[in-house]
Amino acid sequence: MDLTSTQLGLAARVQQLTKHYGNVENAVRALDDVSVGIRRGEFTAIMGPSGSGKSTLMHVMAGLDAPSGGRAWIGDTEITGLGDKELTLLRRRRVGFVFQAFNLVPTLDAIGNILLPFALDGRAPTAAERARVDALVQTLGLAGRLTHRPHELSGGQQQRVAIARALATAPDLVFADEPTGNLDSRSSRDVLQVLATASREHGQSIAMVTHDAVAASHADRVLFLGDGRVVADKPRQNAEQISRFMLAAEGALPAGATA
Incomplete structure (x- = not known):
């Protein structure tokens, strides 16, 4: 009998995952027979050259994109083949997201965006949840910006609102796509912390x-992708080690599908 994700100590996993784009004659293979898991309670960085498939892997693992082949689980729930309604409910209650494009609601102020996961779930935050939100707001330096709408915030402030929203409900699993990409070095350190x-x-x-590489050095584990495959799975690395590996990989690996 196959072991469950819980028995394997994994919060999410994929097995023999493939993802193709385009028609049969001109198919672009973004992921090629990938089997990997995100361990429970661990901070994992996913890296690779442009076109390595790293963003595609995250989107499939998060249930935001469907695989061409293989299987995917969030916790013990297999998401491959789940209907839209079931998948939306599962993501809403168990997964947090930080997107490159922020995806903030323009008509809501910052605190409205941060509390959006509770509103979508049809409930108000408990006292403990509100205390967590307040602590996130303080840590991320947003206390003075809570009544501002996204267009009144800088890119870095919008990103910090998105991160507070992703963590507000303390989801089991958080996917973050380039969460420090729009931040200065000090804000990046705060977010990574x-x-x-x-x-x-x-x-x-x-x-x-x-x-x-500096952001990835905060993680407990670093997965390196190349040409749609996992090419290395390493424990915590410093920024210099990560940069050295990336430079070697980019020199040795062919260009693959768009990440």
């Missing part, structure tokens, strides 16, 4: 796609 704390102190599983 928040993600690391969510993992180490609160047992949340964080999967972060990044091209930034």
Whole structure:
């Protein structure tokens, strides 16, 4: 009998995953027979050259994109083949997202965006959840901007609102796509510390796609992708080690599908 994700100590996983784009004659293979898991309570960085498939992997693992072949699970629930309604409910209650494009609601102010996951679930935050939100707001330096709408915030402030929203409900699993891409170095450190704390102190599983070696050095584990495959799976690395590996990989690996 196959082991469950829980028995394997995984918050999400994919098995023999493939993803193709385009028609049969001109198919672009973004992922090629990938089997990998995100461990519970661990901060994982996903890296690779442009076109390596890292963003595609995250989108399929998060249930935002359907695979061409293979299987995917969030926790013990196989998401391959789930209907839209079931998948939406599963994501809403168990997964947090930080997108490159922020995806903030323009008509809501910052605190409205941060509390949106509760509103979508049809409930108000508990006292403990509100205390967590307040702590996130303070840590991310948003206390003075809560009544501002997205167009009144800088790109970095919008990103921090998106991160607070992703962590507000303390989801088991958080996917972050280049979460420090629009931040200065100090704000980046604050955000990475928040993600690391969510993992180490609160047992949340964080999967972060990044091209930034310094950001990846905050993670417990670094997955390297190349040409649609996992080419290395390493424990915590410093920024210099990560940069050295990336330079070697980019020199040795052919260009693949769009990441």
